[in-house]
Amino acid sequence: MSADTTLRTLKLYVGVWSALGKLEVSLSDGSAPAWTDNSVQNSSGISNALYTIHFRAASAGQTLVVKWTSQTLFNPASGNVTLQAATLALAPLEAWRASYFSSSELADPNISGDAADPDGDGIPNLLEYALNEDPRVANLSIGPHALVMGNLLTTTYTRRKAPMDVTYDLQVSSDVAGGWTAAGIAEQVLADDGGLQTVRATDPALVSANEKRFLKLKVGKQ
Numbered sequence: 001m002s003a004d005t006t007l008r009t010l011k012l013y014v015g016v017w018s019a020l021g022k023l024e025v026s027l028s029d030g031s032a033p034a035w036t037d038n039s040v041q042n043s044s045g046i047s048n049a050l051y052t053i054h055f056r057a058a059s060a061g062q063t064l065v066v067k068w069t070s071q072t073l074f075n076p077a078s079g080n081v082t083l084q085a086a087t088l089a090l091a092p093l094e095a096w097r098a099s100y101f102s103s104s105e106l107a108d109p110n111i112s113g114d115a116a117d118p119d120g121d122g123i124p125n126l127l128e129y130a131l132n133e134d135p136r137v138a139n140l141s142i143g144p145h146a147l148v149m150g151n152l153l154t155t156t157y158t159r160r161k162a163p164m165d166v167t168y169d170l171q172v173s174s175d176v177a178g179g180w181t182a183a184g185i186a187e188q189v190l191a192d193d194g195g196l197q198t199v200r201a202t203d204p205a206l207v208s209a210n211e212k213r214f215l216k217l218k219v220g221k222q
């Protein structure tokens with residue numbers, strides 16, 4: 001199976017019958033250690049399993065090698081292993097990227113890379129993805145904004161639900177230069193459409209008791 005620098009997801013549907021299966025996965029460029037698993041077994045009957053493999057090579061033109069064999073046959077006459085199906089898909093972030101950028105743009109990290117900001121709205125592409133924004137349209141008014149509700153500092157933001165390849169970390173501090181902590185932040189899901197959630201995060205500190213408070217949403221890659 002071909003592999004390059006794009007993150008892809010391979011799903012392998014396998015089975016064993018009176019056997020212990022052995023899965024071996026490796027990349028032709030050796031950029032990741034080979035991986036072996038022998039957790040699927042059934043000594044007297046049939047078991048099925050699904051492997052989900054996320055892979056990416058260090059350069060273009062590489063190959064992902066997948067081997068599914070029997071490590072042990074508990075019944076030499078009838079024991080066997082089966083490879084029932086395999087599906088290949090882009091990881092969610094890469095599928096999103098491919099939906100907004102042409103193939104020549106996808107090859108240019110200054111346009112389609114995580115840190116690029118082709119629409120010039122100050123929101124890099126990774127954050128556009130995390131917040132479900134459009135990386136080709138400058139939307140300066142959208143995104144998390146601070147709002148005082150009652151006597152508490154809050155922010156409302158959109159986040160993706162699993163399977164997701166980004167992480168969301170909210171932190172608060174009285175000093176923008178340091179002292180950031182996630183302690184005590186309450187998060188309430190205001191809306192959920194199955195793929196996206198609207199979440200309100202609330203700082204536990206009373207606004208009236210603090211001269212300044214800051215809320216920060218940090219997005220990372222999983």
Ligand SMILES: [Ca+2]
Pocket residue numbers: 116117118119120121122123124125128135
């Ligand atoms: Ca942007």
Ligand SMILES: [Ca+2]
Pocket residue numbers: 119121123128133134135136137138139
């Ligand atoms: Ca945008």
